Amino acid sequence: MATTYRLPHEGENRPKGAILMAWPGPENRNYKRGEKQRLEKELANLAKAISDHEHVILMVHSTDMSRAERMFKFCGFKTCGKHGVEVLPIEMPDLEFWMRDVAPTFVLDENENVHGIDFNFNGWGGRYPSNNNRRFARHILKEKSLLGDRSIPCVKSCVGGCNEIRDEICDLVLEGGALETDGEGTLIVTESSIINPNRNRGVTREKIEEEFRRLLGVTRIIWVPGVPAEVEDYDEVTDCHIDGWVRFVAPIRDPKDPNKDVNQVVLNYPGEDRPPMTDIYKTTKEKLSQATDAKGRAFKIIDLPEAGIGLKTPDPDRCLSYVNYLLVNGAIIIPRFGFRQADKRAKEIFQGLFPDRKVVQVFLEEIAWSGGGIHCVTQEIPWTK
Template structure:
């Protein structure tokens, strides 16, 4: 595998790639500074959220934040000396999707470039389409160009051979026209070193991501999946009986949750084991929010020694969510931060971050 600056690498290199789970040790966290071009009058509020997240993560591990040269000074002032500012042209803040998804191989770290296309052409991405390549070139890390189009928020791995994904996002003509689910699955297995891909339906066309998995279900450990549970949904597993009239009237997100829970209840991971599903209830009282607001606690970020998760202002729900996450990640400090402006943009803390794992 070539190690030259900016050099592409074959997906299988000199041995199999493997994407580690997020709880594995990090070298640093990448983030991105939102542009006025995308956020317009909301840019000040969302920059406050991004700076708050960056400063919080920087208490536990290094943070590198990409920003346009003209915005670098303001980003540095907002984030403080604990955050490195890397002058790189960007459109938006969603580093999970625009940045590389890092994998480990026999020669160290490589970065998978998932060919970001603005979530199926829904948003301008003339700069963000190059972010993954720019990061990898800056660090002299080999680039793996994926044979599919997708985003980092569309995949979730347990580090032990299992990957979670929604069909609505990846098996979609706006990213991968003409590709079957089997074709996408083969690419995912090769790129990320997994042997089992667990699919749930998701939701098409209702949000900019076509329902990324990181807003719905996350691996807390191999065999343990924590799910974002709508307030209206029962925490008990759904049955195979026909839906009642009340269920049929549920919104698309609750229906997607129920379908995912049923599918994952019946699934086995790469080790052939059934999954332990943990419900993480969404807040019931968040005040007036826009239609795209993401009130998902599972969109947290696992940093070195910590879990950074949202606080939505529903004190009872916030405290309950923190307690559940604390039990899922023993020994890690659980820190909650308000991200209201970020949520109005349809994303959260996980969407805004991307970890660079330590090479072993």
């Protein structure tokens, strides 16, 4: 009998086994010395904020270990936050720090055991090819050479019973940031980041959906168009990952009908007259407005204005979406971009949406200029008994 898997929602009421993070390797693309060190500091600050709520495993190249140890000298396993930041050396000089995309995607089976899926990372459609990063997920799941004498999912302090999917081969090419689920059978994805010849040439939508149902346990797959990165004025390497646009919050009672529930989602609002960003927003909202989730519930869509609306010359490389957040045990970690009113408004919106969680803002600059956010640089391993 085939094993049944489920991709849990990030906000489920369970602690994580760990949150995976990384520093960019010394041979990582396009980072000058000062930029790399500022990026490392931002990632360290984020790791410290997360460690108040979940255990963090931060992977750094061996040549950067001394700097990491100095940065975390008062942040050992038991002293940095409540849950600790564990710094591990890794022998990958061109390591990417986008753990959402490079690391495995972790799912649960029917017995609540954790499994990891390797989605065959290919450098975002071949834009940044690297054999090391292509093999990273498989190394983490099956090999110990990159991390000394152990592989991450089997760290006993992290996860009790984590195994790779041994007999399940996935031929799809995609990144973790392309997937957004409510954990109850619904998956939202963009066509442009998955049904794309730079990742899945010749693979039909039907075959892709079959794999999603098999590996993620979903029964309702909602495709929104997204946009290819080659479209004029939208130079974005992920081909429009969903995690910068739409995120599930939680089902609530329908304010218009007390006998029904609706499924809440937040939708990034980029402002008017910003093609193709505004087009992405409008087509996504229209699609979700007409859709229902796996349980037949309509969506309640909450617009979340991004920072920088109204800038005369917005930079397409800079990610100013508040939607790219991370849910951790008892808290939500959201970005602060230095736009006072927008940052305040975002915090207030999240406090209303997540009244039982502490809203923690972490300043992002280098991460944002690199094109991503908090969700992009983290990957959670679910906890299992």
